[in-house]
Amino acid sequence: MTASRQTCANETVPELDRRLVLATQTGLPLDARPYHWLASELGITPERVMERINAMLADGRIRRIGVVPNHYRLGYLANGMSVWDIPDEVIRKVGREVGELDFVSHCYHRPRQLPDWPYNLFAMVHGHSRAEVAALVEQIAALLGERQHGHDILYSRRILKKTGLRLGG
Amino acid sequence: MDALDRRIINEMQGGFPVCEYPFRAIADRLDSTESELITRIGCMLDDGLLTRFGPMFHAEHMGGALSLCAMHVPEQRFEAVAKTVNAFPEVAHNYQREHHMNMWFVLATETPAALQAAIDSIEAETGLEIINLPKLEEFYVGLHFEV
Numbered sequence: 465m466t467a468s469r470q471t472c473a474n475e476t477v478p479e480l481d482r483r484l485v486l487a488t489q490t491g492l493p494l495d496a497r498p499y500h501w502l503a504s505e506l507g508i509t510p511e512r513v514m515e516r517i518n519a520m521l522a523d524g525r526i527r528r529i530g531v532v533p534n535h536y537r538l539g540y541l542a543n544g545m546s547v548w549d550i551p552d553e554v555i556r557k558v559g560r561e562v563g564e565l566d567f568v569s570h571c572y573h574r575p576r577q578l579p580d581w582p583y584n585l586f587a588m589v590h591g592h593s594r595a596e597v598a599a600l601v602e603q604i605a606a607l608l609g610e611r612q613h614g615h616d617i618l619y620s621r622r623i624l625k626k627t628g629l630r631l632g633g
Numbered sequence: 634m635d636a637l638d639r640r641i642i643n644e645m646q647g648g649f650p651v652c653e654y655p656f657r658a659i660a661d662r663l664d665s666t667e668s669e670l671i672t673r674i675g676c677m678l679d680d681g682l683l684t685r686f687g688p689m690f691h692a693e694h695m696g697g698a699l700s701l702c703a704m705h706v707p708e709q710r711f712e713a714v715a716k717t718v719n720a721f722p723e724v725a726h727n728y729q730r731e732h733h734m735n736m737w738f739v740l741a742t743e744t745p746a747a748l749q750a751a752i753d754s755i756e757a758e759t760g761l762e763i764i765n766l767p768k769l770e771e772f773y774v775g776l777h778f779e780v
Contacts, residue, residue, distance in 0.1 A: 491687035528647035563773030624727035
């Protein structure tokens with residue numbers, strides 16, 4: 465390790481993790497040894513890079529490592545945010561059931577904001593057309609039966625902005 | 634996009650190995666080679682078929698805050714309000730949706746206090762009310778697209 469690449473000896477783990485996040489938030493290098501490449505950028509050993517990345521995977525700070533496809537380009541042209549009014553006493557059970565459906569990509573319990581917003585379960589449904597999304601949402605409605613007190617589908621018309629999670633430098 | 638590109642997309646949406654030669658391990662599984670895999674991923678990123686390759690971070694687990702916010706924006710003001718909202722660095726995504734609540738954006742900040750401050754600033758600058766819908770529980774974030 466060269467002197468210029470040596471990191472401050474008293475750098476804490478959170479400081480190191482933050483530098484790792486900053487170095488990878490736009491992506492991993494397309495290099496045969498990406499973690500070694502990062503190590504030389506950050507002035508630490510490759511073993512340390514892999515140890516910290518494994519630690520962040522283990523505690524959930526990194527969800528997963530891989531590619532993110534552009535779903536519009538893959539032909540999933542319709543995305544419908546389905547929203548549901550579910551009784552509070554069954555929200556957890558219903559949320560798990562809906563989240564397990566293979567056409568649902570995200571499923572969250574969020575607060576109602578009455579009177580403007582009566583829905584407390586959000587499930588993102590992706591399909592090749594709006595008709596397909598609508599049919600999938602009807603499948604969810606059939607599954608829930610009387611456990612839902614109303615639902616709606618919000619189709620996206622336009623992406624106005626899309627950037628990844630960014631930490632300030 | 635050919636058969637190998639499709640296999641790469643299907644196989645690589647998670648589980649990228651943490652080891653010295655991670656591409657080699659996956660290339661073996663896909664009957665490809667390390668250098669071809671790296672080239673293909675680079676091409677699909679350049680081409681826009683992939684939006685990203687790398688670790689996906691979990692904002693809340695990093696100590697940050699994330700919330701979904703909705704607004705009703707009068708049609709005649711929509712473009713101007715979109716510009717105002719998008720100018721906030723805390724706004725990670727913003728979608729126009731077909732509903733009375735027609736603007737939906739995700740705020741991502743490093744602290745919960747910064748999240749509330751961003752909401753207050755956006756309301757002050759636009760004169761519009763924000764409905765704040767923070768996640769209470771996450772049931773599933775799969776995001777696996779089969780091609």
